[in-house]
Amino acid sequence: AQKVTQAQTEISVVEKEDVTLDCVYETRDTTYYLFWYKQPPSGELVFLIRRNSFDEQNEISGRYSWNFQKSTSSFNFTITASQVVDSAVYFCALSQEEGAQKLVFGQGTRLTINP
Amino acid sequence: GAGVSQSPSNKVTEKGKDVELRCDPISGHTALYWYRQSLGQGLEFLIYFQGNSAPDKSGLPSDRFSAERTGGSVSTLTIQRTQQEDSAVYLCASRPRRGVTGELFFGEGSRLTVL
Numbered sequence: 001a002q003k004v005t006q007a008q009t010e011i012s013v014v015e016k017e018d019v020t021l022d023c024v025y026e027t028r029d030t031t032y033y034l035f036w037y038k039q040p041p042s043g044e045l046v047f048l049i050r051r052n053s054f055d056e057q058n059e060i061s062g063r064y065s066w067n068f069q070k071s072t073s074s075f076n077f078t079i080t081a082s083q084v085v086d087s088a089v090y091f092c093a094l095s096q097e098e099g100a101q102k103l104v105f106g107q108g109t110r111l112t113i114n115p
Numbered sequence: 116g117a118g119v120s121q122s123p124s125n126k127v128t129e130k131g132k133d134v135e136l137r138c139d140p141i142s143g144h145t146a147l148y149w150y151r152q153s154l155g156q157g158l159e160f161l162i163y164f165q166g167n168s169a170p171d172k173s174g175l176p177s178d179r180f181s182a183e184r185t186g187g188s189v190s191t192l193t194i195q196r197t198q199q200e201d202s203a204v205y206l207c208a209s210r211p212r213r214g215v216t217g218e219l220f221f222g223e224g225s226r227l228t229v230l
Contacts, residue, residue: 033217047218091158099210100217101171105158
């Protein structure tokens with residue numbers, strides 16, 4: 001069975017601080033896909049990134065970066081120099097299929113950035 | 116609008132009534148998904164449609180839940196004889212057939228409250 005654990009239920013930081021959201025996953029598949037989604041107050045989930053299990057290169061996109069480590073089954077997400085607009089609930093998810101037919105989501109981490 | 120559209124945005128119903136939730140995917144997207152987001156269970160996969168293939172209904176929690184997709188576009192999720200535990204936000208998502216990133220495009224959801 002697949003499982004995603006986001007141990008941090010809520011995080012609150014002051015603007016401009018760096019913050020890391022943890023994600024640990026469990027799967028028996030050798031090929032799998034990891035995702036991060038952002039859910040702002042409006043409710044729709046917004047795609048941030050997808051990672052293949054065979055690509056452990058870290059990814060950076062502006063202030064966002066992701067650290068994928070198969071050895072610890074983790075796919076952590078760091079926001080550098082956080083901004084108030086980063087406030088949202090962030091979900092890590094896992095899928096067996098490249099097309100993300102069935103995403104298994106973590107419980108989410110509510111991130112609040114205070115001015 | 117160009118995004119995934121869901122209606123109603125809010126629905127309050129009495130226990131035992133039937134409800135229908137509608138999803139208009141992004142034009143041209145061949146894949147359509149329903150997920151449920153509730154306090155107790157987090158985000159759960161319900162059902163997946165891909166083109167003319169038989170839908171994957173493996174996530175539907177009971178036979179009170181059904182969904183159809185007409186003409187490869189609009190989808191309706193029907194819940195019969197609603198129960199209080201059906202209270203949740205029902206999220207619809209769509210994806211193009213040849214999506215490169217595996218990104219799902221989500222709507223803002225339909226919040227269902229069963230009294």
